[in-house]
Amino acid sequence: MKELKILAIIAALVGITYYGIEPYAHHIMHPEVKAADFQFKDLKNVDTSLAGNVDNGKVLVEANCIACHSLESAGHAKTMLDTDAAAAYGVVPPDLSSAGRIYDKNYLANFIFDPVSAMHLSHKYPAGGAKAFPMPSYNWMSGQEIMDVVAYLQSVTPKVVGKDTHKATYDAACGRCHSMSYAKSEATTPKDAVKAYMGATPPDLSQYIKSRQEHYLHGFINDPQLLLAGTSMPRVGLSEKAQEEVIAYMEETGDSKKAERERVGLWVMLYTFVFAILAYLWKRKIWSEVH
Amino acid sequence: MAEFKQADSMYEWFDQRLGIDKFVKVMMTEYWIPKNINFLWAMGVLLSVMFTILVVSGIFLLMYYKPDVNMAFDSVNYTIMQEVGYGWLFRHIHAVGASVVFLIIYIHMFTGIYYGSYKKGREMIWISGMLLFVLFSAEGFSGYMLPWGQMSYWAAYVITEIFGGVPLIGGDLVVWIRGNFYVSDSTLTRFFMLHVLLVPLAIIGAIVLHFYALRFPHVNNEEGEFFDFDKEAEKYLAGDKKNSKVVPFWPVFLSKDFFVLGVFLVFFFYLVFFHYDFAMDPVNFDKADGLKTPAHIYPEWYFLWSYEVLRGFFFEIAGISGKSLGLIAFAVAQGVFFVLPWLDRSPMVKPANQRPYFKYWFWFLMVDLIVLTVYGKLPPTGANAWVGFASSMTFLILFIALPFITKAEAKKVGGK
Numbered sequence: 001m002k003e004l005k006i007l008a009i010i011a012a013l014v015g016i017t018y019y020g021i022e023p024y025a026h027h028i029m030h031p032e033v034k035a036a037d038f039q040f041k042d043l044k045n046v047d048t049s050l051a052g053n054v055d056n057g058k059v060l061v062e063a064n065c066i067a068c069h070s071l072e073s074a075g076h077a078k079t080m081l082d083t084d085a086a087a088a089y090g091v092v093p094p095d096l097s098s099a100g101r102i103y104d105k106n107y108l109a110n111f112i113f114d115p116v117s118a119m120h121l122s123h124k125y126p127a128g129g130a131k132a133f134p135m136p137s138y139n140w141m142s143g144q145e146i147m148d149v150v151a152y153l154q155s156v157t158p159k160v161v162g163k164d165t166h167k168a169t170y171d172a173a174c175g176r177c178h179s180m181s182y183a184k185s186e187a188t189t190p191k192d193a194v195k196a197y198m199g200a201t202p203p204d205l206s207q208y209i210k211s212r213q214e215h216y217l218h219g220f221i222n223d224p225q226l227l228l229a230g231t232s233m234p235r236v237g238l239s240e241k242a243q244e245e246v247i248a249y250m251e252e253t254g255d256s257k258k259a260e261r262e263r264v265g266l267w268v269m270l271y272t273f274v275f276a277i278l279a280y281l282w283k284r285k286i287w288s289e290v291h
Numbered sequence: 292m293a294e295f296k297q298a299d300s301m302y303e304w305f306d307q308r309l310g311i312d313k314f315v316k317v318m319m320t321e322y323w324i325p326k327n328i329n330f331l332w333a334m335g336v337l338l339s340v341m342f343t344i345l346v347v348s349g350i351f352l353l354m355y356y357k358p359d360v361n362m363a364f365d366s367v368n369y370t371i372m373q374e375v376g377y378g379w380l381f382r383h384i385h386a387v388g389a390s391v392v393f394l395i396i397y398i399h400m401f402t403g404i405y406y407g408s409y410k411k412g413r414e415m416i417w418i419s420g421m422l423l424f425v426l427f428s429a430e431g432f433s434g435y436m437l438p439w440g441q442m443s444y445w446a447a448y449v450i451t452e453i454f455g456g457v458p459l460i461g462g463d464l465v466v467w468i469r470g471n472f473y474v475s476d477s478t479l480t481r482f483f484m485l486h487v488l489l490v491p492l493a494i495i496g497a498i499v500l501h502f503y504a505l506r507f508p509h510v511n512n513e514e515g516e517f518f519d520f521d522k523e524a525e526k527y528l529a530g531d532k533k534n535s536k537v538v539p540f541w542p543v544f545l546s547k548d549f550f551v552l553g554v555f556l557v558f559f560f561y562l563v564f565f566h567y568d569f570a571m572d573p574v575n576f577d578k579a580d581g582l583k584t585p586a587h588i589y590p591e592w593y594f595l596w597s598y599e600v601l602r603g604f605f606f607e608i609a610g611i612s613g614k615s616l617g618l619i620a621f622a623v624a625q626g627v628f629f630v631l632p633w634l635d636r637s638p639m640v641k642p643a644n645q646r647p648y649f650k651y652w653f654w655f656l657m658v659d660l661i662v663l664t665v666y667g668k669l670p671p672t673g674a675n676a677w678v679g680f681a682s683s684m685t686f687l688i689l690f691i692a693l694p695f696i697t698k699a700e701a702k703k704v705g706g707k
Contacts, residue, residue, distance in 0.1 A: 017592075273553075277553075290533060
């Protein structure tokens with residue numbers, strides 16, 4: 001009994017200290033911010049309840065988008081090398097094949113209407129400023145036309161299944177600027193170009209699942225400005241599902257042994273638990289002779 | 292030279308040459324430990340096991356680690372953590388073990404303070420133990436640099452910078468420690484050497500000294516009772532085990548330690564596999580970048596209390612800058628525990644709760660150390676800075692007051 005009392009006192013002292021230096025200190029150093037919003041409710045320029053017309057969307061995309069963007073799933077291949085594209089636009093323009101799959105519908109429609117406000121980058125590209133975002137606003141299109149474009153992009157997006165989606169989504173959403181050396185993945189925009197375009201080399205994401213961790217990434221990818229005000233990383237506009245795929249890929253790359261760790265962990269703990277029981281029985285036997 | 296008979300068995304052959312019988316008696320079966328003890332007396336064995344675990348896991352890590360600023364980070368986080376079979380396991384055991392070893396050291400140390408196990412002949416046990424604490428601190432600090440993450444780099448930067456405050460030679464001393472004007476490749480390689488060779492050697496030496504220092508004054512017990520070990524041992528050997536106040540190290544003492552060890556290891560492995568962030572700070576999974584200062588720089592949790600004593604003095608007092616005052620306080624904090632046996636002027640060797648004045652001092656110290664630890668991590672802004680100042684002052688005052696408190700106690704109990 002006395003020993004349990006001692007143990008309780010030690011547990012209390014250790015517990016208080018732990019609470020102070022871990023949960024409490026983290027709470028002070030990283031205050032909670034607004035929860036992630038996967039409906040992108042702040043974007044209201046386009047009426048997304050309109051049903052899009054795929055055929056009209058195809059006409060609009062071919063007239064307005066493929067001059068700069070490739071759309072490989074519909075047979076529009078890249079027309080430039082990545083180095084040339086980066087030199088021309090600042091950053092390699094995305095292939096639109098997966099746009100219909102990975103971006104939230106509301107975000108995508110409003111992005112087409114006005115990219116800078118959708119990305120929360122007006123501090124970097126102020127209206128009438130010297131620098132302009134490489135993609136123009138399509139605010140002259142009607143809401144119906146924009147929804148036609150969205151419908152068309154959604155119709156041509158290839159089906160990806162299983163774990164392949166993790167890498168595919170990461171490549172499409174992050175891979176133009178970020179490298180991930182542990183996955184042997186290099187940013188498609190050349191290093192010097194992306195550095196000039198973003199103001200600094202975007203970080204290698206190999207260990208971001210560990211250094212930033214899931215909770216932070218969940219909020220950060222959804223809206224970088226909330227957690228890192230002034231960053232030149234845009235709000236990408238991933239749907240919740242696509243964002244989970246990206247984080248899953250970062251985990252497969254940065255913490256590839258997680259499943260093994262959790263499996264082995266249970267066995268080791270069970271082993272030591274059995275050891276403790278046997279040790280207790282032995283101790284009782286030995287000490288019965290001296291008490 | 293002794294005369295050697297033909298040995299009848301392999302055991303006898305070795306016994307003739309190595310004195311196994313005698314050795315086992317001296318070290319194990321007739322090495323006497325008081326019977327009146329609780330599980331806190333198992334911390335020494337826990338620490339021996341933890342040190343062994345750290346050495347073994349360290350050896351495996353050493354096979355793949357590369358002490359070079361361009362390779363260190365990836366050799367740990369990619370090669371060891373992801374490519375080498377069970378490399379992650381050794382890394383986790385090593386990193387979490389290094390943190391948990393300090394938890395046990397602190398429990399061990401404050402057990403010693405609580406039960407008064409540092410005086411009346413036990414001074415050398417205490418001093419060799421404090422020496423081990425300092426060596427483990429050096430080991431922990433140098434090891435934390437090796438993964439070459441952001442916190443490795445900036446903690447190294449801040450801590451080596453401290454030596455710049457030493458009068459006259461400060462500036463040169465910092466360069467001498469770093470091997471460069473800033474924390475660089477030469478800093479990494481020399482701390483690597485310290486971590487894997489010099490400090491471990493010194494630790495092993497200090498452990499031997501610590502164990503040896505126990506031999507003559509013997510281990511303390513729960514009531515601080517002094518008795519004749521030889522007489523009690525005789526009683527035990529004569530078969531009166533129940534009335535003897537001692538038990539042999541093997542198997543009686545160790546059987547209890549193994550049980551405590553078992554319980555501890557369940558907890559330890561839970562941390563290793565499922566809850567390791569406290570020992571493997573997320574910030575350190577960003578590669579070291581000398582141009583990018585992290586928003587918050589803090590040492591590992593076990594250094595926080597002394598770090599807070601250092602930065603608690605943030606303003607000038609009587610013409611001495613806050614930085615200098617902090618350094619002086621920091622230096623005092625590092626050394627003051629060594630002289631504890633002489634600051635405690637009371638002859639009482641009793642658990643703190645049976646000592647009329649010391650008990651208040653002890654629990655005050657515990658509370659103050661916890662406050663220092665917590666505020667050592669929090670950003671030192673606004674009210675936090677003042678809490679830091681107050682708790683640092685409290686720490687110093689506690690040790691200045693200790694001789695007076697214990698002197699008064701001695702008077703009250705009349706030299707008992």
